[in-house]
Amino acid sequence: MCFIFFSAGAVYLFEYIVLVLLDCYVYRPKILANPYFDSIMGAVFSDAVYVPAATILIAGLRLNFAWMVLFAAAFMVVEQTFIYLGIYSHHRWNILYTGAGLVINFVLARKWHSLLQRNPVPLAVNMTTHFFAAVLILATISFFSASLLRTHYYTIGWYTDPTRDHVAFTTAFILVVSILMALLVRINAPWCWKYAGAGVFTAMNAIFVRMNILHLASNWLYLVYALVYLSTLVFLRRLDCFMPPYSRPRRR
Numbered sequence: 001m002c003f004i005f006f007s008a009g010a011v012y013l014f015e016y017i018v019l020v021l022l023d024c025y026v027y028r029p030k031i032l033a034n035p036y037f038d039s040i041m042g043a044v045f046s047d048a049v050y051v052p053a054a055t056i057l058i059a060g061l062r063l064n065f066a067w068m069v070l071f072a073a074a075f076m077v078v079e080q081t082f083i084y085l086g087i088y089s090h091h092r093w094n095i096l097y098t099g100a101g102l103v104i105n106f107v108l109a110r111k112w113h114s115l116l117q118r119n120p121v122p123l124a125v126n127m128t129t130h131f132f133a134a135v136l137i138l139a140t141i142s143f144f145s146a147s148l149l150r151t152h153y154y155t156i157g158w159y160t161d162p163t164r165d166h167v168a169f170t171t172a173f174i175l176v177v178s179i180l181m182a183l184l185v186r187i188n189a190p191w192c193w194k195y196a197g198a199g200v201f202t203a204m205n206a207i208f209v210r211m212n213i214l215h216l217a218s219n220w221l222y223l224v225y226a227l228v229y230l231s232t233l234v235f236l237r238r239l240d241c242f243m244p245p246y247s248r249p250r251r252r
Contacts, residue, residue: 002116002129002133002239002242002243003056003059003060003109003112003113003116003129004052004056005129005132005133005136005137005239006112006116006128006129006132006133007051007052007055007056007059007109008048008052008132008136009131009132009133009134009135009136010105010109010132011046011051011052011105012048012132012135012136012139013132013135013175014101014105015043015046016171016175018093019039019040019043020040020164020167020168020171021168022092023091023092024090024091024092024093025088025089025090025091025092025093026039026088026089026091027039027040027041027042027043027046027087027088028042028086028087028088028089029041029042029045029087030087032147032148034147034163035163036161036163036164036167037143037146037147037163040143040147040167041147042087042088044140044143048136048140050075051075051102051105054071054075054102054106055105055106055109058071058106058109058110059106059109059110059112059113060113062110065103065107068102068103068106068107069103071102071106072098072099072100072102072103072106073099075098075099075102076095076098076099079095079098080095112125116129116243121243123186126186126240126243127182127183127185127186128182129239129243130181130182130185130186130236130239130240131178131179131181131182132178133235133236133239134174134177134178134181134182134232134236135174135175135178137232137235138174138177138178138228138232139171139174141228142170142171142174143167146166146170149217150217151216151217151218151221151224152214152215152216152217152221153166153214153215154166154169154170154173154208154213154214154215155212155213155215156168156169156213169213173204177201177204177229180197180201181197181232181233181236182236184197184233185233185236185237185240191237194233195230195233195234197229197233198226198227198229198230198233199226201225201229202222202225202226202229205222205225206222
């Protein structure tokens with residue numbers, strides 16, 4: 001279970017860099033009316049379903065390097081088919097990058113899977129897994145609530161496209177919150193104090209509203225934010241139960 005969240009969250013971070021920040025390619029599944037949200041929707045299906053599923057299969061069955069190359073080649077064929085159908089296109093990308101990137105992903109994921117089986121689990125592996133789990137949860141909720149329910153949007157001025165501007169900033173903020181959540185899980189303090197972090201994260205959003213960066217459809221969303229952050233912290237606490245005890249680095 002821990003590996004599933006790590007795998008999907010790690011691909012989310014990759015897509016944030018390559019798709020959002022670098023604008024290397026674009027998806028056109030024609031699911032949403034907003035073209036940029038539509039592109040992100042295509043990436044979500046890839047990040048949360050297909051690539052993690054292949055990664056989990058390879059790591060779980062301990063498939064060798066030849067299988068990794070075979071899976072990567074299959075994804076390259078699918079990508080080329082999508083280009084032919086017009087639902088995907090490259091800007092600063094090449095299909096060979098996809099193949100190489102997937103093979104690297106599979107190799108690293110298999111190594112990470114083995115690290116998660118250790119007893120004790122290295123502290124860095126424990127915290128990084130919690131970080132990516134938080135990224136996956138918060139980014140998915142934020143995307144669907146903004147794109148489908150139109151609950152909120154950010155205007156920071158990084159990009160001329162307002163939707164890209166929103167996605168870039170909200171994901172950056174989620175990365176920061178996820179780092180803090182991973183730290184909260186590991187600090188030596190009662191969980192009642194750790195859960196108070198949900199209030200701190202909600203207050204940060206309130207500050208963004210006062211700065212005219214965050215725009216909410218309703219003030220009730222403050223309560224929703226608090227519940228989402230609290231639920232994510234509760235989930236991370238439960239996720240920790242699925243991992244062997246972690247080991248602290250030895251002091252010299």
